[in-house]
Amino acid sequence: MGRESKKVDEETVADVHDLTVSYHIHPVLWDVDFQVPRGKLMAIVGPNGAGKSTLIKAMLGIIPSTTGWVKIFNEPYQKVRHRIGYVPQRGSVDWDFPTTAIDVVTMGRYGKIGWFRRPGKKDREISYTYLEKVGMQDFAQRQISQLSGGQQQRVFLARALAQEADIYFMDEPFAGVDVVTEKAIVNLLFELREQSKTVIVVHHDLQTVNEYFDWILLLNMRKIAIGNVDDTFNEENLRKTYGGKLAILSKAANAMTKGRVDGIID
């Protein structure tokens, strides 16, 4: 595995500086700083409500951040969108939408197709290749609500692959999937690393961290630790992340909310 990777691979592909994100007026992430080296499979781990999804959404500009900045490949993300792939949470869309599996995968090409133009034959072919890659070619023309949860997740993955990006953000790709799908996703992750692409994954299952990932970010409203799994994924950091309710931080968040409501803080 790439844990003893050479110095070249250590170049930073994602740089997050002093990122603070609030939902409405309630702060969710505080002053988060970290860098991700190239070619890593990084898990973002933390308890429910730790702000894991919020973090990647803020990094991608889906939700606004209050302070701080994010650079990807040393550029603001707006400039490098074509090099970014994204797998949203499966539950974030309405699967009863009238469309087929192959159609969803083709959406991954939209960024490359550009405004006004329709996906061409080439885009269809590329999409089909990626659908094959996740083992879903037989379901290409299926309406997406007729797919199982794991199959839907694989379609989402194929869509991200169709983006042909250099860095991928995946929001809980393993949530509620069957064994076959989990295997398929893991193999794809390893394959992406082989191509020295970087993958950032919001991950729930602590038991598989060692097996699937080589880099980890422990998060609970703030950054607890980041680094390679062997050194960072230890009991002390886990205790910091999961144990000991962040009593003071939560209190501060509530105070801040109240302050904003009352107009003490703007």
Add this chain to the structure above:
Amino acid sequence: MELLTSNWWLFDEIGKYFLPEGSTRRWVMFGAILLGISSGVIGSFALLRKQSLLSDAMAHAALPGICLIYMLTGVKDPLLFLVGASITGLLGAIIVSEIPRHTRIKSDTAIGLVLSVFFAFGIVLLTVIQKNFGGNQAGLDAFLFGKAALLVRYDLYVIGTMCLLLIGITLLFYKEFKLLTFDRGFAITLGLPAKKLELCMTLLIVLAVMVGLQAVGVVLMVAMLIFPAAAARQWTDQLGRMIIIAAFVGGFAGVVGSFCSAIMSKVPTGPVMVVVCSTMLIFSMFFAPNRGLIPKWLRLRNNRQRIRRENILKSCYKTCEERENWKVIFTLKDFTTYFRFSNYATRQLLHYLVKKQRLVSFNGGWQLTPQGLDKAEQIIRKHRLWEVYLTEKMDIASDHVHRDAEDIEHALDDKTVQQLEEELQSPTQDPHGKSIPNVDFSRERKTT
């Protein structure tokens, strides 16, 4: 005489569309069709974005705009009306989206609020206009329920242009609208300006509403947006086709609506178009092949009948197995007491099984045929294999597994059964000590 002519009036009225003096009618119908098509097209997006009620609020909010513009300018110009209606309609939409963000009022309440307040205000203005601006304002009343027959050619130019604009923009941004409607977050990561595009879609809905105001009216305009789209959704699982079908439904409603409005002087167009659309929607909800209620119900019924037939064969098998006699003759009473089906239902099931040669009538009773025995064996095999699987692989107590197996025996396909058998290494007995029939066993049984 009266009766004789009345048989032909419909054809006479249709014939008028083809005469030179029918040009007004042709234009009106053309306008209504365009309107139906455009509201079907943009309505598909409104429906999928779950903005049906919002569209309704915007339509109602248009009324005060129309009245205000008329009070300010004193002229009846469709373009001016369009401007006035768009302003208040959009204002209504903005208020609906802002209220839940800043107060504790939820969005459904906000929609109800905006809808009724704006509409009430519009009605008040309408009354003021009727009192103070002379008698020929009857035209404004038409905005409530629509009156396509009152449209003049200039109105139609405006309507036509707007409709083409609307359809054109939707086609142009089809891909972007589709992605944004399906997966907003993903669309943003691709760099689509989500807010601007959403505003554009809302504006298009406002446009469709405004275009429909004179022909359909503010009260029922939402139906023209939503019904064709909802009807179309029943027939297809692809957005492109859905939009085309919705356009067709809307256009057809336009034809019927304008025709009725033309031949009956007091009939408002809006309600007619809405009745046509709702009829098509109801028809679709019942009869559309996959999503329709009746096909669904038929599938359910067929399935239930199949399960009942399988249960009958299974019960025969079990009795034969117990008595170690494969030629037991069953009476009707055996089945009715065992299953508690009515005599009629049981007879029907047995009749079908005889027709399929699973059973054979014999001395006023029924007996399993070799094919029937094969079929019963397959079911029993699934049942008992599953029981073994549950107890051995899932550690479920053997007295808990029977009911699960009762369901699964009707659902497992051959491939899964084969996998089950391989994984369990072809067991011969189920957890209750009964033998699991396999191929060798059945050969043996048939020879004895």
